[in-house]
Amino acid sequence: xxxxxxxxxxxxxxxxxxxxxxxxxxxxxxxxxxxxxxxxxxxxxxxxxxxxxxxxxxxxxxxxxxxxxxxxxxxxxxxxxxxxxxxxxxxxxxxxxxxxxxxxxxxxxxxxxxxxxxxxxxxxxxxxxxxxxxxxxxxxxxxxxxxxxxxxxxxxxxxxxxxxxxxxxxxxxxxxxxxxxxxxxxxxxx
Numbered sequence: 001x002x003x004x005x006x007x008x009x010x011x012x013x014x015x016x017x018x019x020x021x022x023x024x025x026x027x028x029x030x031x032x033x034x035x036x037x038x039x040x041x042x043x044x045x046x047x048x049x050x051x052x053x054x055x056x057x058x059x060x061x062x063x064x065x066x067x068x069x070x071x072x073x074x075x076x077x078x079x080x081x082x083x084x085x086x087x088x089x090x091x092x093x094x095x096x097x098x099x100x101x102x103x104x105x106x107x108x109x110x111x112x113x114x115x116x117x118x119x120x121x122x123x124x125x126x127x128x129x130x131x132x133x134x135x136x137x138x139x140x141x142x143x144x145x146x147x148x149x150x151x152x153x154x155x156x157x158x159x160x161x162x163x164x165x166x167x168x169x170x171x172x173x174x175x176x177x178x179x180x181x182x183x184x185x186x187x188x189x190x
Contacts, residue, residue, distance in 0.1 A: 010067035013058075021061070025054055028074055032057075035078045044085045053081040087140055124174055132167035139164050 005013075005027045012020035032053050036046040057077050064073050125133050138149045139160070146164070150157040171177050 005070065007067040010061075010064070010070055014061050014064065014067075021058055024061075025058060028054060028057065031071075032074065032078055035075065036082060039079070040082050040085070044082060049081050049085045050078070052085070053078045056081060088143060120176055124171055124177055127174065128167055128170055132163050132170065135160055135163040136167040136171070 005024045009020050009023055009027075013024045029050065033046060033050040036044065036049040036053070040046050040049055053074075057074055060077070064070060125136065128136065134153065135149060138144050138152060139146065144152065146157050146160045149160045153160070
């Protein structure tokens, strides 16, 4: 039968049956959490990521064409959710005001290093063409979807995706980006 909910239960959940949706979530929760723990790495809060993945799965459940493929479908959602959490974690470490950890640490040296890193990130962003910078900020820093960014900036969604890809490529290619990532990696415990 498989390791997930029975096909009839999934179909009932797809039709909006709240009791069926709760049972599906209960059956998927342990699996999603296990994947998040195994795949997330040390910078990801596995419980938070699994929660986000399950919310997305229930919201998108009507798009599941074949309940027999529900496990693979859920795994895809978990992978995308983890990728989003990694990006959010990456930016949160660099930008002032986005990391709870930074504000809870009284260490003056850590605060100074974080401030210096924030200035370096600002310089990286300033080096981008304006269109790429605004898409990177809107999509990554403000955590908006490409659809939301397209509506906000008044350009097609495909343009948003293209600009975001180009911005990420440029940032990765900048010499200071690699040095900044290395500096931040030193802060993480092994």
